[in-house]
Amino acid sequence: MISEFGIQNSESPPDPHGESDGRRPCTVGLTGGLATGKSTVARILAARGIPVFDADSAVHDLYEPGRAGAAAVADLFGESALDAEGGVVRAALSEMVLGNTAARLRLENAIHPMVRETVSEWLESISDRPVAVVEATLLAETGSHRDYDVLMVVWCEQHQQLQRALARGVPTERARGLINAQLPMAEKKELADILVDNRGDLEDLSNEVDRAWSQVHRLCAGHPSRRD
Secondary structure, eight states: OOOTTSSOOOOOOOOTTSSSSSBOOEEEEEEOOTTSSHHHHHHHHHHTTOOEEEHHHHHHHHTSTTSHHHHHHHHHHOGGGBOTTSOBOHHHHHHHHTTOHHHHHHHHHHHHHHHHHHHHHHHHHTTTSSEEEEEOTTHHHHTGGGGSSEEEEEEOOHHHHHHHHHHTTOOHHHHHHHHHHSOOHHHHHHHOSEEEEOSSOHHHHHHHHHHHHHHHHHHHTTOOSBOO
16 A cells, blocks of 8 residues: 555654653644545644644655655666656656555665654654644554554545545546555544544534544643653
């Protein structure tokens, strides 16, 4: 199971027992399924002043020309994975690792430490904030949801996922394949601490985010200000 960037995007917050000055926010892992609206929820939260880190964007940045991620991809898969400027062609990379577990693991082992370090630096930079959100794909699929204090899952019906993906221009068969490659939504909902229902319109979603964020405050209320 891969994201559009070719890897399982399951970035974790830093080890709570690792070296630091001791402070960290209560971490919320924000995930969902293809076209369920997780990125829209992330934008709503960010617009309200809540710190949000987009792990997908971090991978995107690493794949830019001259970045360490692009160099790692070239080392692993050759120049055919890069464009003329030296950036990663994400669609091509996705095809290279799709169905090839060994290739996917090599890619993840190269890229994940880079993104993890970026997440860690970001969390350290906002250590005075009570809550921080990390938006990432496939947290539930990889088990990385356990590394967060709170898991928030954005969901809708599968037919809505498909409709919304098609409206974005994703080809039908690719959309179906991506949906089927992810953990069934029923199982993700079982893992969630907080569910965000995105079966309605944007106003409905905004109200859902209000409700969900009040739950975040309740769940994070007992979060220690210092690491053990």
